[in-house]
Amino acid sequence: MTAFRIGRLRGGAPGYVLPRFLAPLVAGATYARLLHLLVGWIFAGVVLLVYPGTYQKSLGEILAGALWLDTVLLALVALIPAARRAEGVQARLLLVPDREEDIAVEPSRTWADRRRTAGWLIGRVVLGSAIGFSTVFGLAPAFNLLTGPHALWYLPLAPVLAIGYGWLVVWAGRLQLVMAARLLGPSPAERLAEAELRAERLLERNRLARELHDSIGHALTVTVLQAGAAREVGDPAFVAKALEVIEETGRQAMEDLERTLVLLRESPAGAAGGAATEQPGVDQLPALFDTARAAGSPVEARIEVPAGVLPGVLSRESYRIVQEGVTNALKYAPGEPVDVQVAVRDGQLELRCANRLVAGAGRGASRKGGKGLRGIRERASLLGGEASAGPSAGSSAGLSVDGSTEWVLDVRLPIRLGS
Incomplete structure (x- = not known):
């Protein structure tokens, strides 16, 4: 029994x-x-x-x-x-x-x-x-x-x-x-609302994961490059400058981490934390370029964005996209010049980040499946735009005349005026 x-x-x-x-x-x-x-x-x-x-x-x-x-x-x-x-x-x-x-x-x-x-x-x-x-x-x-x-x-x-x-x-x-x-x-309406809420939470978690990846990844890349350069050069003035850059980069990464933790806590008191929840936008790009220059990579930047044209969300996401492009340049082509263009043309925001890779030493192919580039494509898709990344068009396989490869990140995002 x-x-x-x-x-x-x-x-x-x-x-x-x-x-x-x-x-x-x-x-x-x-x-x-x-x-x-x-x-x-x-x-x-x-x-x-x-x-x-x-x-x-x-x-x-x-x-x-x-x-x-x-x-x-x-x-x-x-x-x-x-x-x-x-x-x-x-x-x-x-x-x-x-x-x-x-x-x-x-x-x-x-x-x-x-x-x-x-x-x-x-x-x-x-x-x-x-x-x-x-x-x-x-x-x-x-x-x-x-x-x-x-x-x-x-x-x-x-x-x-x-x-x-x-x-x-x-x-x-x-x-x-x-x-x-x-x-x-x-009811069916309540089930639909619950499904939409779960989808929104999933999208929010993915967005926070991208924020952490971009911010912390950039900070670690700059820190590693600065520490390695300071050890190789040995010049006290250069070492002091490198430590200053490392300190500033680490502070910025901590602020980004605090912003993310405030959002994760989902506390009304924490969400009203004022400056702690402010996110960087296009106007903070010059500071990002200064950090890259201090890491030993010359940055030539052209920003042609009239004040007040970009909605807040578009400005924030554009900053993260450019940040990931610069981080990739520092990681895969340290010391090489980086060319950045941010411009508004024909109702679109165009973002372009290009850097040279020495033939045989670059790892451009390995970047295609990276989480950073995948995150850029997700950001662009959610904003109704498109993104592409790879060797530049021109000579075979993107090789220039002097034997180097130019890697180009190209993103186009629509601007909804008045939003």
């Missing part, structure tokens, strides 16, 4: 073992659901006492009168938006669903929500009343038989009656749980 263990004795020894078909009869969820059922029966009983009453009424008249009055009252209650929320909270507590999100705790927002709530209230009262009447008109005669003058003859029926009633409660509770999931569960 299949068994179910419900406890352990002191010292770790196995406790009582019940047959599996008896396990639901001793589960706490069964009695919580029975309480939920009886609440519906109590409501029906109170209404019955008010109208039509039981004095000089046939059973049919009593049931008919109570039925239509219960239906009207429950339908009126379902019109209250908060009724759905109250029923959802109660159902989660007493029906013990496997997943609480299967039962909504939101107020009614549409007429469809109100109709489903009315169906739930009526079904709950009907099912609860059926269990209540079964208890009264079923167990009471059985109790009389088991305590009457011929009780010994009917005593063997006691376990059968108890188990039968227990399973009636179990299945009624399960049926009520199914009803709650169907009638109080999230």
Whole structure:
């Protein structure tokens, strides 16, 4: 026989073992659901006492009168938006669903929500009343038989009656749980809103991951290059300058990290942190170029962006794109000149970052699948633009006449004026 263990004795020894078909009869969820059922029966009983009453009424008249009055009252209650929320909270507590999100705790927002709530209230009262009447008109005669003058003859029926009633409660509770999931569960609009919220959170996490990758990656690249150059050169003045650049770069990376942590904490107090949540934009690019120059790579930059033309989000994302392009140049072609162009033309923001790679020493091919370039393409796509990166067009495989390769990052983003 299949068994179910419900406890352990002191010292770790196995406790009582019940047959599996008896396990639901001793589960706490069964009695919580029975309480939920009886609440519906109590409501029906109170209404019955008010109208039509039981004095000089046939059973049919009593049931008919109570039925239509219960239906009207429950339908009126379902019109209250908060009724759905109250029923959802109660159902989660007493029906013990496997997943609480299967039962909504939101107020009614549409007429469809109100109709489903009315169906739930009526079904709950009907099912609860059926269990209540079964208890009264079923167990009471059985109790009389088991305590009457011929009780010994009917005593063997006691376990059968108890188990039968227990399973009636179990299945009624399960049926009520199914009803709650169907009638109080999230509506299609709520499921869509939840899916959209999950998508927004996923996009936000991806954006924060890109922010960390770009900011911390740039800081580490500059730090490694400066530390290596200071060790090779050995000039005290150069070492002092390198340490200054490392300090400034590290401070900037810490500020970026703090901004990201503020967003991750999702705290209203933290989100209102003022300067801590400000993000760099196109106007901070000169400082970025100064850092690259201090790392030993000459930067020729041309920024042709009129003030106030770029929306905030476009300015921030453009800064991160250029930052990643400069970081790649420092990483894969240290010491080589970097040419940066940022300009507004024909309603588009054009970003171009180019650097020379010495033939045989560059790792341009390895950059195609890098996370940084993939992040740039994602940023451009989300902004409705496009991005390309690779050896420059011209001679074979991007090789110039002097045997060097020029790597070009080219991004075009549409500008929505007035946004």
